[in-house]
Amino acid sequence: MTRTPRARRAITALAAAGTLVVGLAACGSGSTDAGSAGGSDKAKVTLILKDLQNPFFTALADGAKAEAAKDGVELTVVAAKKDGDEQGQIDEIESAVLKGQNGILILPSGPAVNKAMNDARAQGVTVIALDTPPDPIDTADITFATDNFEAGKLIGEWSKAFMASKPATIAMLDQFSDRTIQTDLNRDQGFLEGMGIDLADKTKKGDEAKTGTYGDGGTYTIACQEPTTGAEDGGRTAMENCLTKNKNINLVYTINEPSAAGAYKALQAAGLQDKVTIVSIDGSCAGVENVSKGVIAATSQQYPVKMAELGVKAIADKVAGKALPAVTDGLNFYNTGTALITDKAEDGVKSITTADGSKICW
Template sequence: MFGRVVSVVVGLALLATGCSAEREWGGGASPEGGVAKIGLVTKTDTNPYFVDLRADAEAAASARGAEFIALAGQFDGDNDGQVRAIENFIQQGVSTILITPNSSTGVNDALARARQTGILVIALDTATEPPDAVDATIATDNFEAGRLQGAYAKAALGDRPPKVLMIDGTAGSSVSTLRHQGFLAGMGLAEGAPEIRGTTNANGDQSLAQQGAENLLARSSDITAVHTMNEPTARGVHAALQSRGLAGQVVMASIDGGCEGVAAVKSGQIRATVMQFPDKMAQLGVDAAVEHARTGAKPGGFQDTGSVVITDQPMPGIPSQPVAWGEQHCWGER
């Protein structure tokens, strides 16, 4: 994966600068000189992105001699399931919880209870609101990823006017919100601009995205660009566009950088995807958890794990890498 050794070393240096010598401990596994006991809570255990993140975290924990337990919500948006997982981890006495929150606010009370017992809490992939609901966040800068997506789409449109559909993720998710806002910034559009012909939430799900796009296209098929929150969403939208004979006319980029998404760029289903790096999130989260168990130090703040545009149709002014590079660095099954 992309720059694994370098990124981990750099990331650890950054973590160290954000660490404090907090030694107060109210519960959970002993943080000083002990074995890290890590609980990972993902949004689902079916989305390939979170499957890969979990596998990377488990491998990193095994390599560092840490105990590792993984739980997940039953579906994207299952806040209650994630709350139950957090409470389970509190009872099991984990020393660190790594979590990809379904909602930026939906699990905050449970996270507060975990932190009150002395458990280190790190958000991966998805930031909480407020940010200090967790000790630290390790994630893609989702606004920047959305901005890159939007800037690429704008450049690819050339002289054609933007007539845009916005296929977002889960309502209340900071990932979806930031990517939405970033895309509009990259396109040079304001929220509510007349160029936005329709918006719907699809919870990152391919079937829901196809259905939502079909509903929007039934109202207006005069579309030149689509924002898709992630690659499963893009696959659903592509099916909807294809059924109306519009797939070749609409500029669609996405965000994720999974191997399936890179293959979709190669085949022309989407023009570009913005790759993110779940392996970095998992590695840095586990490293912080192990350091916390060893010394009691806690990381703080936000760490951006980076994003890269992948396309074989590069646009002036938009830094990118070709599909061949993406195939070497993508995550998930090849």
């Protein structure tokens, strides 16, 4: 299994079709071309999202549309029915190939999509992954994404400093329970390493709580690991399930901010919102606002608009005969950056305030 940068130590994490066209250009009447380039010289690109509800994906789509207009790219934006709908994405890849698209931008929902991505590349289509690195990572020509291990590590380091060796009873709210995707795995690994938790035998599947020491000798218990599908209602259900297993949870790690918002509602309903610290990853404007309100204590901000801009431009440049951007570590991975946002700064952990984070949120 090829890992993205920084995710070098293996653990076994809890594992982790309809079409809706919303893009700037689709075949048929009523389609709108982006930019001013004309005729057959215009690059044709399909962006395949996981869903159209998550604000991260809609921000990414908006960024792609703006860049397409700038570069003269004919862009079609489609999505599967829901996050995790691998067959829906496979259908969209096959459709894009049949339509003669030059490139596909995709946030792959899982390993079942790999074959369709490889088949598209074999037919001369440039396939670029955004946000979610495929496994193996060379399934795509290049990936533009957050270093998810680093994003997880940042909130883990902040959590370790914040907990200050006090007993930590941890709930881990992930994406899926029926599959493992690199985004989840790397964020989980990063969080645990940042906390100072041994990755060799922790976060195994099953309900058995894992215990040990973290940081400078604090004790921890991983009380639960529950799927959320990255949605608010999933986060609430996952948190409710965790509380049935352990009422002493005082630290909640969530895969993204919608699931964090749902977890907070479950804690509110149980009267525990002031006794539990939530950390997350995303950096949306709504998420940054929740950090300022104390709903989330700290979040690692990522930059979906930048991912989209880089992806659209890379395909436009490829059609024009230019090379794809240079990558590091010998992997087809381009790190789009991350920053920790919190109003409760901890010594030794680099962070920015919500005031600064709100200026660059999405």
